[in-house]
Amino acid sequence: MDTDRIEKRIVLKATRERVWRAISDSARFGRWFGVEIDGPFVAGQEARGRIVPTEVDPDVARLQEPYLGFPWRVVVERIEPMELFSFRWHPYAVDPTRDYSSEPMTLVTFQLAEAEGGTLLTITESGFERIPIDRRAKAMESNDAGWAHQSKLIEKYLALEEQR
């Protein structure tokens, strides 16, 4: 298995231009992602914002509630209109009292392509192997759905034990 990288592919029933705007326009990005961003995305510059409830899913908005107002930061890497948008960030840096600036970041890339009936969006996040193991564990603990997650971990642990 690849322990450094996640890839997601989805065909969206929308024009390429519409998808491009939804990811590269910081105000639109914020509406589905659940973040309020100050100013536009500019290649090579940091974009700052705060976590706000997503407008498109009330259940997720509820889960986000404990994190409302928490700082959200990315460093925009590349903006290639209609093709590619990428940024670096600290995956799930949710503890506002902690300074994450010296920690390694992952790279998130959104890539667009034509697809039958819409637009193919490929999202990759890479660089996880540079994130210290304990940070990965803490990131999971800090999740509001931590217990559901914990139970999944335990389920896997039990399955591993049974295989021995």
Add this chain to the structure above:
Amino acid sequence: MLDPDHGDSADQRSKAAPIFSALGDPVRLAIVARLSQDGPLPTVALKRCADGLSRQGVTKHLHVLEDVGLVDSDRIGRDRQWRLRTRQLAAVRDYLDWISAQWDQRLERLRAFVEDGS
């Protein structure tokens, strides 16, 4: 999210319950986190997992974790060396699964956002 009615037998659930209960304590969670980062470690090194924790106190917590199979130990002289019984790879994979699930949720929100025509 875990679907409680999917993929786990009553037997597994009854085995999981004591593990939940063992982890439902901040000191024991801290011990597990410390062992996952730096383990195996001697008992004395785990005292720092909580302020004012005595050797006796940490031993008690370790035995609770040992009883449910989350840790085990080897005798080293007069002390014990403790290690987590979860394979590190499982934790790594689990982290990626979790990040991956976050993206699935975000993508569904993006889909709703671009496909609803507003």
